[in-house]
Amino acid sequence: MEITVLFFGLFAEAAGADKITLKGINDTDMLIQHLMDSYPSLWDKKYRIALNTRVVNGKTSLSEGDVVALLPPFAGG
Amino acid sequence: MLDKNELIRYQRQMQLRELGLGGQQKLKQAKVLVVGAGGLGCSVLHYLVASGVGEIGIVDFDMVSVSNLQRQVLYTIEDTGKSKVECAIRYLSKQNEYVELKGFPVELTNKNAIEIFNGYDIIVDGTDNFETRYVINDACVLLGKPLVYGAVYRFEGQVSVFNYTKNMLQGPTYRCLFPEPPTPGTFWGCVDAGVLGVVPGMIGCMQANEVFKIITGIGEVLSGKLVLINTLTMRSDNVLIDRCNLALTAMPASVEEFEVYDYKLFCSNATQTNL
Numbered sequence: 001m002e003i004t005v006l007f008f009g010l011f012a013e014a015a016g017a018d019k020i021t022l023k024g025i026n027d028t029d030m031l032i033q034h035l036m037d038s039y040p041s042l043w044d045k046k047y048r049i050a051l052n053t054r055v056v057n058g059k060t061s062l063s064e065g066d067v068v069a070l071l072p073p074f075a076g077g
Numbered sequence: 078m079l080d081k082n083e084l085i086r087y088q089r090q091m092q093l094r095e096l097g098l099g100g101q102q103k104l105k106q107a108k109v110l111v112v113g114a115g116g117l118g119c120s121v122l123h124y125l126v127a128s129g130v131g132e133i134g135i136v137d138f139d140m141v142s143v144s145n146l147q148r149q150v151l152y153t154i155e156d157t158g159k160s161k162v163e164c165a166i167r168y169l170s171k172q173n174e175y176v177e178l179k180g181f182p183v184e185l186t187n188k189n190a191i192e193i194f195n196g197y198d199i200i201v202d203g204t205d206n207f208e209t210r211y212v213i214n215d216a217c218v219l220l221g222k223p224l225v226y227g228a229v230y231r232f233e234g235q236v237s238v239f240n241y242t243k244n245m246l247q248g249p250t251y252r253c254l255f256p257e258p259p260t261p262g263t264f265w266g267c268v269d270a271g272v273l274g275v276v277p278g279m280i281g282c283m284q285a286n287e288v289f290k291i292i293t294g295i296g297e298v299l300s301g302k303l304v305l306i307n308t309l310t311m312r313s314d315n316v317l318i319d320r321c322n323l324a325l326t327a328m329p330a331s332v333e334e335f336e337v338y339d340y341k342l343f344c345s346n347a348t349q350t351n352l
Contacts, residue, residue: 008233008305008307009230009231009233010230012307018307018310018312032351044263045264046255046257046260046264047351048255048351049351050316053317054317054319055254055317055318055319069314069316071254071305071316073228073258073259074228074229074230074233074234075205075206075266076116076205076228076265076272076277077113077115077116077117077202077203077205077227077228077229077266
């Protein structure tokens with residue numbers, strides 16, 4: 001099972017890409033754990049998760065082809 | 078109510094059949110408050126004033142500094158050290174003498190937000206910090222006013238319209254998207270992270286565009302959606318946001334509660350919990 005992850009702001013910088021694909025990720029908790037292990041600088045960062053372009057709350061299961069976006073708040077003006 | 082010179086001035090936009098004379102009159106009757114006269118604010122203000130929005134308020138306590146000039150396009154080198162509100166009004170009143178401009182050279186807080194917001198129909202967030210963004214959101218929710226949100230980070234920007242009611246349906250608020258601010262020290266603003274001038278310029282134009290749609294009723298207001306733009310790749314993404322009652326119960330329930338709420342503490346005590 002493959003999913004696509006979209007990154008913005010600090011997340012894109014930490015990952016060195018604005019988009020990656022991952023295999024074997026069953027839900028959003030597992031995804032976050034994987035990302036925090038891969039990019040430790042993200043552990044204290046705030047974000048919201050959008051699944052297939054809709055913001056979701058809490059642990060959400062993922063299916064083949066899902067697109068998950070991690071949205072950090074921006075402060076600048 | 079529009080005089081002969083105004084009819085000539087606004088002719089190019091009035092000839093858009095979606096706008097017309099009726100739309101122009103709506104613009105003239107509208108009262109819009111722009112909080113923050115920095116990169117976003119300068120861009121929003123430029124177009125709101127040029128298009129003939131009747132009354133515009135500007136809130137900013139800051140002075141113009143040389144490092145602002147690369148993106149805050151209403152100011153010149155002669156303005157450095159002077160009040161942004163004062164300089165913006167001087168420039169904008171020359172740009173369009175038909176617009177009534179009012180300056181609030183103060184820091185927007187929960188102590189003065191209600192009084193200032195009461196005089197306006199639409200609030201535009203062009204601030205550069207989370208504390209003020211939550212103050213603005215909560216005041217808009219309590220007063221039932223639409224909030225046109227914009228924020229930038231390096232080469233990226235976000236835009237949305239919060240707390241917008243259509244057909245009795247209330248759209249989501251800033252808290253529905255971001256219930257809690259980031260922990261202090263875990264994020265950067267323009268000062269630390271840097272920003273290219275066109276980024277707040279573009280995002281500010283998109284905010285002005287939402288203001289026009291709210292006032293005139295044309296098109297589709299960006300409520301319930303967050304637009305994210307990366308100017309380096311020109312990738313843009315739209316994300317749907319739902320109104321979240323749980324997030325809303327965390328905010329002050331009344332103006333009285335709002336005015337004693339400790340926003341500094343709220344922003345400095347933010348935890349690392351994510352939804």
